[in-house]
Amino acid sequence: GNSPEAGPSTLTFPELRHQLAQGDAVAEGHRIQVVLRWGDPILADAPDFDPRRQSAEAQARQFGYNNDYLDFFPLPRGSRASDHGLLVVNHEYTGAAQMFPALGEGSDGARRQRVSAEQARIEMAAHGGSVVEVRREGADWSYVKDSRYNRRITATTPIRLSGPAAGHARMRTSADPAGRQVLGMLNNCAGGNTPWGTVLTCEENTNYYFGGAAAETGPQAAHYKRYGIGREAVYSWPRHEARFDLDREPNEPNRFGWVVEFDPYDPQSVPVKRTALGRLKHEGCTHALCPDGRVAFYMGDDERFEYLYKFVTSRPFVPDDAAANRDLLDDGVLHVAQFAADGTLRWLRLVQGEGKLTPENGFHSQADVVIEARRAADLLGATPMDRPEDVETNRANGRVYVMLTNNTRRTAEQAAPANPRPRNTHGHVVEIIPPGAGTAAVDHAAAEAHWGIFLAAGKPGVDPGTQYHRATSQEGWLSCPDNCAFDSKGRIWIATDGADDAAGIADGLYAADTAGAGRALTRCFYQAPVGAEVCGPCFTPDDTTLFLSIQHPGEGAGSSFEQPSTRWPDFVEGMPPRPSVIAITRIGGGRVGGSET
Ligand code: FEO
Ligand code: CA
Ligand code: CA
Numbered sequence: 001g002n003s004p005e006a007g008p009s010t011l012t013f014p015e016l017r018h019q020l021a022q023g024d025a026v027a028e029g030h031r032i033q034v035v036l037r038w039g040d041p042i043l044a045d046a047p048d049f050d051p052r053r054q055s056a057e058a059q060a061r062q063f064g065y066n067n068d069y070l071d072f073f074p075l076p077r078g079s080r081a082s083d084h085g086l087l088v089v090n091h092e093y094t095g096a097a098q099m100f101p102a103l104g105e106g107s108d109g110a111r112r113q114r115v116s117a118e119q120a121r122i123e124m125a126a127h128g129g130s131v132v133e134v135r136r137e138g139a140d141w142s143y144v145k146d147s148r149y150n151r152r153i154t155a156t157t158p159i160r161l162s163g164p165a166a167g168h169a170r171m172r173t174s175a176d177p178a179g180r181q182v183l184g185m186l187n188n189c190a191g192g193n194t195p196w197g198t199v200l201t202c203e204e205n206t207n208y209y210f211g212g213a214a215a216e217t218g219p220q221a222a223h224y225k226r227y228g229i230g231r232e233a234v235y236s237w238p239r240h241e242a243r244f245d246l247d248r249e250p251n252e253p254n255r256f257g258w259v260v261e262f263d264p265y266d267p268q269s270v271p272v273k274r275t276a277l278g279r280l281k282h283e284g285c286t287h288a289l290c291p292d293g294r295v296a297f298y299m300g301d302d303e304r305f306e307y308l309y310k311f312v313t314s315r316p317f318v319p320d321d322a323a324a325n326r327d328l329l330d331d332g333v334l335h336v337a338q339f340a341a342d343g344t345l346r347w348l349r350l351v352q353g354e355g356k357l358t359p360e361n362g363f364h365s366q367a368d369v370v371i372e373a374r375r376a377a378d379l380l381g382a383t384p385m386d387r388p389e390d391v392e393t394n395r396a397n398g399r400v401y402v403m404l405t406n407n408t409r410r411t412a413e414q415a416a417p418a419n420p421r422p423r424n425t426h427g428h429v430v431e432i433i434p435p436g437a438g439t440a441a442v443d444h445a446a447a448e449a450h451w452g453i454f455l456a457a458g459k460p461g462v463d464p465g466t467q468y469h470r471a472t473s474q475e476g477w478l479s480c481p482d483n484c485a486f487d488s489k490g491r492i493w494i495a496t497d498g499a500d501d502a503a504g505i506a507d508g509l510y511a512a513d514t515a516g517a518g519r520a521l522t523r524c525f526y527q528a529p530v531g532a533e534v535c536g537p538c539f540t541p542d543d544t545t546l547f548l549s550i551q552h553p554g555e556g557a558g559s560s561f562e563q564p565s566t567r568w569p570d571f572v573e574g575m576p577p578r579p580s581v582i583a584i585t586r587i588g589g590g591r592v593g594g595s596e597t
């Protein structure tokens with residue numbers, strides 16, 4: 001039965017009130033446990049965390065900074081265990097002001113900071129990803145410190161390049177004349193997984209790490225500009241390591257901005273950058289199985305006026321045949337979305353030799369198309385979106401949900417069907433309906449689909465153009481959707497990033513039904529500490545635990561290692577705030593969010 005407070009929603013938890021506080025909060029009846037914090041020793045030989053005496057060697061063995069994407073891989077492999085598994089975690093970026101007790105000269109306390117060579121090495125070791133064995137005993141989650149599965153991937157881990165761009169002249173550097181192996185992955189934001197049991201982790205704002213005069217004067221200047229690469233890097237890395245200096249290694253940036261695949265169950269496995277999926281500012285990459293066994297992967301390019309993409313494998317997924325599935329992501333068709341006012345969506349093919357993707361336009365091979373995926377999509381007439389973040393399929397109804405986080409630069413003239421609001425401060429969620437959605441045979445490979453707007457964020461009755469269920473409460477509205485997840489009942493859980501700036505409320509996690517009388521009735525379930533965003537929502541298979549990534553607590557103007565705006569989650573004097581993974585469970589057990597039926 002529905003609680004009186006929840007109205008028509010099947011989500012019966014008591015709603016939180018909006019706040020902005022040093023601590024976090026979850027709906028009554030639930031419990032928050034901190035499972036993994038920045039600096040926690042992960043590998044067997046890792047030292048304990050001491051943020052005042054940190055080293056790159058220690059950091060490379062400890063949990064990295066700014067956890068973002070989360071995925072749970074049950075143990076044993078192939079089971080549906082919900083009390084034991086591997087957490088795969090992205091470490092998107094580092095924030096020097098919160099990480100280091102004293103910064104080098106030139107720091108402005110914001111993201112663009114000058115750090116020492118050793119601090120830059122620590123930053124590199126704090127990037128990438130972690131795989132960590134976790135276990136629930138009774139009601140308590142903890143991680144296994146010396147697990148043989150535990151792994152760190154950093155900005156210097158060897159990664160193989162595969163697909164159309166591998167080996168191409170534009171991928172070659174002095175350290176890698178063959179253009180087939182790159183050191184590290186950068187700015188891994190969200191991700192996804194595959195039906196064959198691997199994880200996908202996605203490189204997003206890789207322009208932050210590169211700089212040099214060639215950004216303005218070099219032969220690739222226009223290409224760099226299209227990807228946001230400028231003369232001055234956000235990070236100090238070009239001053240400390242030659243490969244980040246465009247004037248010395250002009251092709252190194254082409255080796256970042258990809259979807260990376262690896263097997264989380266094998267700590268020795270070499271991660272692979274799958275270039276067939278295109279080079280973008282990738283938010284995530286999530287899959288949907290087609291009736292004929294082919295697999296579609298949905299991807300957002302998170303920047304204002306960038307596009308929504310879909311990759312469809314050429315060959316079908318073959319259950320229980322690892323060899324057949326190993327390189328499925330090297331062979332397929334990349335598409336980009338074009339939204340029409342009549343509610344249809346066309347998926348345009350990014351294939352060299354088709355349409356305008358010809359040598360006359362600089363596309364001599366599919367390598368050129370994937371390296372310059374953005375320019376290829378421009379030529380095809382793709383629809384510029386309001387920052388496409390997570391794109392996820394709801395298995396309960398076959399529909400696909402696109403988080404469009406915000407775009408304050410869209411003008412009234414640029415308002416268009418799928419992005420209807422000028423100065424879109426709060427973002428919206430688009431719902432895509434592929435052919436066959438709602439049946440057992442949803443055709444995610446189809447060239448066309450239908451679309452509509454699921455919700456338009458902001459405060460109802462105050463912000464123009466909001467769209468929710470009419471019973472959405474004064475606490476239930478949200479701002480800046482970024483990641484989402486679906487529980488096994490098909491209810492959507494939306495994590496936000498930027499609500500503090502956009503709306504003066506903490507970032508949080510909101511849940512809503514996607515069907516029935518409570519459709520799009522969002523309710524506030526969790527709120528992050530000040531400065532933090534919420535990312536990586538991930539349920540165990542039985543929905544009794546919800547893992548969340550709480551990223552960059554205490555970030556923001558005037559907040560620093562010594563004088564942070566919060567010391568979450570430890571609240572120990574002298575300890576800086578620590579990005580952390582939390583587990584949320586129901587007190588006494590049961591489905592997170594309520595309603596067992
Ligand atoms: Fe790293 Fe698109 O958020
Ligand atoms: Ca993030
Ligand atoms: Ca994100």
Ligand code: CA
Pocket residue numbers: 389405482497
């Ligand atoms: Ca974001």
